[in-house]
Amino acid sequence: MRRLRSIEPWLWGVAFGTIVFAQALWDWEKAGWGDWGQFHHWWEVGRVAITRWHEFPLWDPNHCGGVSMWGQPQSQHAAPTWWITGLPFGTVAGHKLFILLHGAIGFAGMYHLARRYFALREVSAALAALTWSFSGFFAWRAAGGHGTFLAFQYLPWIFYCWRRTNTDLRYAGGVGGLMALTLLEGGTYPFPLIFLVIAFDFVAQLMPPRPKWAVIRTGLITGLLTGAMGAVRLWPVYLTMSRFPRETTMEDKQTWEEVLHSITARAPHDWTWGHRWVWAEYSAHVGWGIVGLSLIGVLFALRRGQRHLIFGALVFALCAMGNVAWYYPWPLLHELPVYKNFHVPSRFHVLLTFYLCLLAGLAVERILAALTKRTKRQLSRGALVGMAWLVFVGCAAEVLSNSTIIAARWDGSPIEGVPEPRFHLVSPVGYLENYMDYPVRNVGTRACYDPVPWTISASLWQGDVPQARIDPPTAGEVRAWGRTNHTLYADVHLTAPARVVFNQNYDPDWRASVGELVDDRARLAVDVPAGDHRIDASFHPADLPWSVLTSLGGALVAILLALFASPLRWRRRRRASTSRRALGRRAP
Numbered sequence: 001m002r003r004l005r006s007i008e009p010w011l012w013g014v015a016f017g018t019i020v021f022a023q024a025l026w027d028w029e030k031a032g033w034g035d036w037g038q039f040h041h042w043w044e045v046g047r048v049a050i051t052r053w054h055e056f057p058l059w060d061p062n063h064c065g066g067v068s069m070w071g072q073p074q075s076q077h078a079a080p081t082w083w084i085t086g087l088p089f090g091t092v093a094g095h096k097l098f099i100l101l102h103g104a105i106g107f108a109g110m111y112h113l114a115r116r117y118f119a120l121r122e123v124s125a126a127l128a129a130l131t132w133s134f135s136g137f138f139a140w141r142a143a144g145g146h147g148t149f150l151a152f153q154y155l156p157w158i159f160y161c162w163r164r165t166n167t168d169l170r171y172a173g174g175v176g177g178l179m180a181l182t183l184l185e186g187g188t189y190p191f192p193l194i195f196l197v198i199a200f201d202f203v204a205q206l207m208p209p210r211p212k213w214a215v216i217r218t219g220l221i222t223g224l225l226t227g228a229m230g231a232v233r234l235w236p237v238y239l240t241m242s243r244f245p246r247e248t249t250m251e252d253k254q255t256w257e258e259v260l261h262s263i264t265a266r267a268p269h270d271w272t273w274g275h276r277w278v279w280a281e282y283s284a285h286v287g288w289g290i291v292g293l294s295l296i297g298v299l300f301a302l303r304r305g306q307r308h309l310i311f312g313a314l315v316f317a318l319c320a321m322g323n324v325a326w327y328y329p330w331p332l333l334h335e336l337p338v339y340k341n342f343h344v345p346s347r348f349h350v351l352l353t354f355y356l357c358l359l360a361g362l363a364v365e366r367i368l369a370a371l372t373k374r375t376k377r378q379l380s381r382g383a384l385v386g387m388a389w390l391v392f393v394g395c396a397a398e399v400l401s402n403s404t405i406i407a408a409r410w411d412g413s414p415i416e417g418v419p420e421p422r423f424h425l426v427s428p429v430g431y432l433e434n435y436m437d438y439p440v441r442n443v444g445t446r447a448c449y450d451p452v453p454w455t456i457s458a459s460l461w462q463g464d465v466p467q468a469r470i471d472p473p474t475a476g477e478v479r480a481w482g483r484t485n486h487t488l489y490a491d492v493h494l495t496a497p498a499r500v501v502f503n504q505n506y507d508p509d510w511r512a513s514v515g516e517l518v519d520d521r522a523r524l525a526v527d528v529p530a531g532d533h534r535i536d537a538s539f540h541p542a543d544l545p546w547s548v549l550t551s552l553g554g555a556l557v558a559i560l561l562a563l564f565a566s567p568l569r570w571r572r573r574r575r576a577s578t579s580r581r582a583l584g585r586r587a588p
Helices: 002-020 021-024 038-052 091-117 122-133 136-142 148-163 169-184 190-205 216-231 231-243 257-263 287-303 307-320 327-332 343-371 377-406 546-564 567-585
Strands: 470-471 476-483 487-494 498-505 510-512 516-520 523-528 533-540
Touching: 002 021, 002 091, 002 377, 002 510, 021 091, 021 136, 021 377, 021 498, 038 091, 038 136, 038 533, 091 122, 091 136, 091 343, 122 287, 122 377, 136 257, 136 287, 136 343, 136 377, 148 169, 148 231, 148 343, 169 216, 169 231, 169 470, 190 216, 190 307, 190 343, 190 567, 216 231, 216 546, 231 546, 257 307, 257 343, 257 476, 287 307, 287 377, 307 327, 343 523, 470 487, 487 498, 487 523, 498 510, 510 516, 523 533
Parallel strands: none
Antiparallel strands: 470 498, 476 487, 487 533, 498 523, 510 533, 516 523
């Protein structure tokens, strides 16, 4: 029975997720809408690399003229969640399971946090869990294709482990591991924004009148573990963005009324509403019921020493307001190295709803506790608990009905196509409609829908023709050529020294078996002496294998902490040490 109760929140998370994403699950073969094409494309790059070429997807030859997949900030191929969804079940079905999995993770995480840390009863914890994990913010990410944003569902688990590490170092690995997992899932926004929650809570715990000095130790240990365990993504992404920095502006801002509108307005809604970006970038619906309850929760949080929930909601609401004035949080954050790459401050709505849902659960808990304390009749207490569940049902109906409308957008054509016998680049015409099919079709293109400003050669050629050329053409001939995910080859006969040019972008991390690799008008090329040569080229990211080994080392440290950092073990050792010292003092 106890084991069943431990998995019950996960089952409820799956059940509620099935309700919200019923249309996507019913139309099992239909692909996603909006930016899902981009994520379908990336997942297909991985599946084709592994199933067809038996290689890890280090390179993306299928769009942007060929670019690094290893250094792609939104790559998810190293995430265990991709290996259990996208690889075995296929890209489209895998993405639907990926969404369902994260909904269950978010629901179970918030429920666990509310029950175990904030000591809320079942109905209060369920209210916080459902309105967090199936809010309008997550419904839009699942509907519109922001697949990396689903990693925000780890926030309750991370927060719980972070707080528990103060008294139990075994949880430090939970913080580092889950933060690393957000990176492995391409969490370009989740990782730095969740870091802000941790940084804010670090400061909050040091505030008087009762500062928790243990948080300094917690911050040092979890920070080191996060850096080590996340190295496998931190290093390649850092190297990529150093070469291709993303310039952004801070044009957008919201008023208090607009922030409130973003978390209460229902679907359908005007797609454009007077801001730079469309409505899907702002909507984080939790409904008026949660807003009202969270305001009541503020009163209880002031009395119960949980003021950090109030100030957390306030700080991240101010962040979501954007570029209102230079002294607001967002313009100041935008000056920092990582945050200068962001240009959509409404992403902070998800952090605001995290605190609002906890405050709403706190309000239900304290009101119910106060009312049940005043009556000794079991029937009356049962009626009060029943009324609390009615409040839950009302708020749940408000959130689920709205999110179901949002999520019903999976109506695209399935991924299909017959592989071409020889890889080549095709015309960019129809790119956005077709590029998720390119990996399975064994074709690529110069077209590039990608947030990374890659350098794309203007001298690439298209058509089913040889993908290697001799420069000058009179110096010889290409007798054979081919490619896999991150290898190229060309058999050439040269009567004089010449340059062999491959039909893809140049990257300094490529290596060649013969000659000298050079940048030829941003194309990958090799200068080769005269003679008959087999040129084998392959992509070797600069950070390998050290980033992988660093992450494995961090994971090993986390495992050792989990095994040997038990508070009970340390208390026993401390008592034994104290006893030995006492005996020593008594000895003559």
